[in-house]
Amino acid sequence: MTAWNVLEVMGIVAFSVSGALTGIRSRFDIFSVLTFTVITAIGGGVMRDVIIGNTPPLSFRDPTFLISSCATTMTIFFTYRRLDRYQNTSRFFDAIGLGAFTATGANLAMVHQLNSLFGVTAVAVIAGIGGSLVRDTIVREIHYVFRREVYFVNAIIGASVFYYSQLYLPSFWPLYLCFIVTIVLGLCHIKYKWNFPALDPDSKKVVSGDHESG
Amino acid sequence: MTAWNVLEVMGIVAFSVSGALTGIRSRFDIFSVLTFTVITAIGGGVMRDVIIGNTPPLSFRDPTFLISSCATTMTIFFTYRRLDRYQNTSRFFDAIGLGAFTATGANLAMVHQLNSLFGVTAVAVIAGIGGSLVRDTIVREIHYVFRREVYFVNAIIGASVFYYSQLYLPSFWPLYLCFIVTIVLGLCHIKYKWNFPALDPDSKKVVSGDHESG
Amino acid sequence: MTAWNVLEVMGIVAFSVSGALTGIRSRFDIFSVLTFTVITAIGGGVMRDVIIGNTPPLSFRDPTFLISSCATTMTIFFTYRRLDRYQNTSRFFDAIGLGAFTATGANLAMVHQLNSLFGVTAVAVIAGIGGSLVRDTIVREIHYVFRREVYFVNAIIGASVFYYSQLYLPSFWPLYLCFIVTIVLGLCHIKYKWNFPALDPDSKKVVSGDHESG
Numbered sequence: 050m051t052a053w054n055v056l057e058v059m060g061i062v063a064f065s066v067s068g069a070l071t072g073i074r075s076r077f078d079i080f081s082v083l084t085f086t087v088i089t090a091i092g093g094g095v096m097r098d099v100i101i102g103n104t105p106p107l108s109f110r111d112p113t114f115l116i117s118s119c120a121t122t123m124t125i126f127f128t129y130r131r132l133d134r135y136q137n138t139s140r141f142f143d144a145i146g147l148g149a150f151t152a153t154g155a156n157l158a159m160v161h162q163l164n165s166l167f168g169v170t171a172v173a174v175i176a177g178i179g180g181s182l183v184r185d186t187i188v189r190e191i192h193y194v195f196r197r198e199v200y201f202v203n204a205i206i207g208a209s210v211f212y213y214s215q216l217y218l219p220s221f222w223p224l225y226l227c228f229i230v231t232i233v234l235g236l237c238h239i240k241y242k243w244n245f246p247a248l249d250p251d252s253k254k255v256v257s258g259d260h261e262s263g
Numbered sequence: 264m265t266a267w268n269v270l271e272v273m274g275i276v277a278f279s280v281s282g283a284l285t286g287i288r289s290r291f292d293i294f295s296v297l298t299f300t301v302i303t304a305i306g307g308g309v310m311r312d313v314i315i316g317n318t319p320p321l322s323f324r325d326p327t328f329l330i331s332s333c334a335t336t337m338t339i340f341f342t343y344r345r346l347d348r349y350q351n352t353s354r355f356f357d358a359i360g361l362g363a364f365t366a367t368g369a370n371l372a373m374v375h376q377l378n379s380l381f382g383v384t385a386v387a388v389i390a391g392i393g394g395s396l397v398r399d400t401i402v403r404e405i406h407y408v409f410r411r412e413v414y415f416v417n418a419i420i421g422a423s424v425f426y427y428s429q430l431y432l433p434s435f436w437p438l439y440l441c442f443i444v445t446i447v448l449g450l451c452h453i454k455y456k457w458n459f460p461a462l463d464p465d466s467k468k469v470v471s472g473d474h475e476s477g
Numbered sequence: 478m479t480a481w482n483v484l485e486v487m488g489i490v491a492f493s494v495s496g497a498l499t500g501i502r503s504r505f506d507i508f509s510v511l512t513f514t515v516i517t518a519i520g521g522g523v524m525r526d527v528i529i530g531n532t533p534p535l536s537f538r539d540p541t542f543l544i545s546s547c548a549t550t551m552t553i554f555f556t557y558r559r560l561d562r563y564q565n566t567s568r569f570f571d572a573i574g575l576g577a578f579t580a581t582g583a584n585l586a587m588v589h590q591l592n593s594l595f596g597v598t599a600v601a602v603i604a605g606i607g608g609s610l611v612r613d614t615i616v617r618e619i620h621y622v623f624r625r626e627v628y629f630v631n632a633i634i635g636a637s638v639f640y641y642s643q644l645y646l647p648s649f650w651p652l653y654l655c656f657i658v659t660i661v662l663g664l665c666h667i668k669y670k671w672n673f674p675a676l677d678p679d680s681k682k683v684v685s686g687d688h689e690s691g
Contacts, residue, residue: 102318104530167326316532381540
């Protein structure tokens with residue numbers, strides 16, 4: 050199952066990059082950045098494995114995933130200044146990680162008897178969003194947690210692509226197709242950003258969903 | 264197992280109402296309210312299923328529960344102004360949700376070999392409190408998380424009623440009895456509120472547990 | 478499996494002491510201290526059991542662990558003033574709890590087919606750190622969560638000691654050896670404290686990891 054493992058490691062590396070950047074910006078020391086990054090990069094996969102009953106989780110059985118995450122974090126910690134010049138670095142890697150985990154999560158759900166469109170989508174969303182939910186809860190970026198709307202939509206579309214393409218396409222093509230579709234959607238989101246309407250409890254009228262200024 | 268499913272859906276709808284109200288008051292946009300509400304309405308059941316080893320959790324296998332939660336949230340989002348006039352709406356629905364999840368949790372524990380008074384109670388408490396613990400942690404209502412003392416007591420009493428009544432009553436009577444007892448206790452709590460003593464670390468004397476003003 | 482149970486209860490009692498002290502200092506009332514303490518004392522073990530697939534978790538099957546935690550909390554609540562005079566009480570009991578959970582976690586991993594050095598270490602770290610991560614997240618001591626670096630290192634060293642000693646030593650010796658080594662390391666840490674370097678995102682230079690003043 051090599052193609053699956055390649056995508057899983059790719060997802061862990063991508064989430065490690067954006068996790069390490071968040072940790073460094075929150076002024077954690079080197080060991081804390083390492084802990085924080087590993088929790089967020091491995092977290093989504095552990096939640097996924099526990100939920101589908103695939104215990105002990107993969108990353109407790111095979112050290113590859115943990116080692117990839119640690120190595121990536123150390124690299125980022127020492128090349129931080131160069132990467133930080135690009136504004137969207139963190140979101141770019143989030144998009145890649147989301148693509149990879151959506152694909153591997155959808156595939157794993159099929160293998161573990163959750164072979165309905167609903168089951169595949171639910172597991173893919175948990176796997177793709179889980180780690181970053183934990184990360185944002187820890188550093189208290191409350192608004193960002195709930196501004197992931199488009200990430201959700203991307204994961205749902207990606208998982209649907211996986212589900213329908215695996216009915217027709219052989220071998221690992223559905224996995225790759227899901228991966229690419231989710232990433233392309235994520236990159237589009239970085240360029241063309243949408244917001245959803247929010248109710249303002251005081252003025253009792255609909256306002257823009259832009260929490261960043263609040 | 265229809266009666267069980269009806270109660271489970273009733274619990275999810277009730278927690279969706281109070282979750283949506285919390286989300287709207289925290290000024291989330293529509294998609295964030297949806298995400299937040301689903302997490303808190305489904306969360307307790309997922310924790311319960313993972314803990315008793317009932318994986319994948321019910322709400323990953325059957326879309327009914329997710330759809331009920333989404334439909335309720337959308338309804339609340341667009342009828343918010345009318346509901347918000349009543350002060351205790353949110354607590355009223357919390358009480359119903361707690362009753363439903365205490366009953367279904369206690370029943371599920373029996374089915375999954377946790378058929379002691381202790382096992383039944385522990386699972387019922389997790390199922391009833393789990394979702395709201397997650398909700399309050401996300402919106403950072405720290406004090407409220409730990410002011411749920413009476414909720415705990417209600418869930419414990421409800422689960423005990425379930426455990427002892429199932430020794431004598433046939434069919435679904437224990438389920439309904441537990442549901443009603445827990446709700447009645449919850450409604451009483453809204454009217455007649457107790458507090459527990461707290462130690463004040465500075466003055467070193469016992470003070471009132473009313474954190475709301477602090 | 479008596480020796481294992483003794484260590485597990487010892488760990489729960491130790492974490493209940495430090496949990497209760499944290500709760501009292503955060504000015505929770507008596508019921509909230511009880512809830513908070515039980516969550517943090519039982520939490521690490523529940524996470525461990527869920528991850529290795531040992532469901533329902535031990536503390537849902539056997540009330541001993543919950544009762545130990547409640548009894549300890551009540552004792553602390555009423556003897557608080559005497560204990561609070563000693564500055565490092567909370568850390569001292571954290572060190573004992575970490576030692577006990579590292580040992581029982583490592584042993585349980587072996588029993589559940591995670592019998593590699595990596596698997597044993599990963600489970601021991603989750604069991605040892607899990608409860609206190611939850612505790613610090615609830616009371617929002619963000620910096621302290623990530624200043625547990627030496628706790629991590631201690632758990633890793635303790636688990637390695639367990640793994641290598643069980644290859645040569647019979648019976649419960651590895652369990653005790655791991656317990657003692659981890660505690661001694663923890664007590665040394667309280668006396669001789671190290672910090673790790675942190676990157677300061679503004680000044681772009683390495684600064685001390687001492688977040689306490691920040």
